Amino acid sequence: MNDRFTLAVTGQSLIKHDIRDIPAPAFVEVQLLLRQADLSFTNFEGTILGGHGGWPLKGSFFGCSYPVVLDTLQGIGFQALSLSNNHAFDLGPSGVLSTLEEVEKRGFLHAGLGRDHGEVSRASMGTIAGRQVAIVAMDGGPGPDFMYASDADDNRPARPGVNRLRLSQVIEVDETAFDQIRAIRDTIGYTAIDLTNDSQPDDPQHPATDTEIGISRAVFRRSQSFGRSVKIDEADLARNLASIAAAAKNGSLVIAYLHHHHWASDWYQVPDWVSGVAKRCIDAGAAMFVSHGAPVLQPIEIYRGRPIFYSLGNFIFHVRSEKSTWTAPEVWESVIGVCAFAGDNRLAEITLHPVVIGGDEALADGVLERRLAPHLATGASAKRILRRVSEQSARLGVDIDISGDVGVIRF
Incomplete structure (x- = not known):
């Protein structure tokens, strides 16, 4: 060497x-x-x-x-x-x-x-x-x-592509805003099926039940203040x-x-x-x-x-x-x-x-x-x-x- x-x-x-x-x-x-x-x-x-x-x-x-x-x-x-x-x-x-x-x-x-x-x-x-x-x-x-x-399996051929480090962007909101967003979600009847449909062609994200809310492609997280973060x-x-x-x-x-x-x-x-x-x-x-x-x-x-x-x-x-x-x-x-x-x-x-x-x-x-x-x-x-x-x-x-x-x- x-x-x-x-x-x-x-x-x-x-x-x-x-x-x-x-x-x-x-x-x-x-x-x-x-x-x-x-x-x-x-x-x-x-x-x-x-x-x-x-x-x-x-x-x-x-x-x-x-x-x-x-x-x-x-x-x-x-x-x-x-x-x-x-x-x-x-x-x-x-x-x-x-x-x-x-x-x-x-x-x-x-x-x-x-x-x-x-x-x-x-x-x-x-x-x-x-x-x-x-x-x-x-x-x-x-x-x-x-x-x-992606690799091939019984149902799908392999896909040429990029090496991924999957990152998800999370919008942090305070307790009051989080409760308001949850109320909006529940009032309009936005369900896990809606989240899956709105995520296409991607797979849906899986928000944490108590601390995160997913609507369309956005994930909101309960926090002490407002901001943005990245989940790895x-x-x-x-x-x-x-x-x-x-x-x-x-x-x-x-x-x-x-x-x-x-x-x-x-x-x-x-x-x-x-x-x-x-x-x-x-x-x-x-x-x-x-x-x-x-x-x-x-x-x-x-x-x-x-x-x-x-x-x-x-x-x-x-x-x-x-x-x-x-x-x-x-x-x-x-x-x-x-x-x-x-x-x-x-x-x-x-x-x-x-x-x-x-x-x-x-x-x-x-x-x-x-x-x-x-x-x-x-x-x-x-x-x-x-x-x-x-x-x-x-x-x-x-x-x-x-x-x-x-x-x-x-x-």
Whole structure:
């Protein structure tokens, strides 16, 4: 085993175009950074329109890409992909099969999609630069039940799909409001059969009898105050933790990955449940936890000497101006985290390299179609991005030393 192994992680890559011929020097520097790492990892935020065809299963937030985008990701330096996200099923099982076929054809180390539940539940493993690396990639939705992989039984064929961490959103209300909602339910005669019908095509949820009420797709929980929370399916989490533990037991450097859209109302706040999942993944043996979903850079935490990247925001983000609400500058800014591990998979150092999608000029002109490739940030932009992540991470006890255009976390 090599004494030192470097792993670069980036924001998610929602990619529609081949950007390899963009000559901007700041983009060339990004590619050099990715290629210099032993392994570079991103989330491919999409599905491939390939040999298996497919049909749109979404409305305005639908998206698919042609296989050339995988050549692009590989060409700029990525060797590992998460495929678990809210766009992975936008073409249905056909898109899942095309994505798997094209990703495997190019030799990516990948996780998060599978031809059935058994395949998607296993950690994906490979040997990179003499180091055994494994990925367990989950998606927390929200998404319909039918986007997640399932095994065959006597009555149903297997379904290709995404690796699930089932999460349920719960609306918390105080005692008075809870009693009012219960009275409304009872007055209109809303029954368990109604709940089942209204949940289709998904299976109905099963609210706790005394403390929760289900109406349509909403679950209300009796609480001391008003708020929202997320309920984690412990069986799903235990299955994924077992995959992490098995890979770690074999000596692999394990990347635990989660994509979700259960954000806090303030995108920069990390929900408690995410922190809990991240730490349980590390307790199970993961060398690092990486997450995407909230489209901004969130804080970094170090837990038991291992990094938690709560959200790395966007790295490639191909959206159209007339359809996008993602206009805040922070949506287009992130960092590349280069993590250096010692021979025993112990973290030695993290170097943070700030990026601006499209560069400062494209960020200023407001034309989203010009923001095609990530540029290495320098000067005031680099300081702004690093200062923001440094201030956020300091609240979690992480000290980021900013030197010039780079941030460093040392151990």
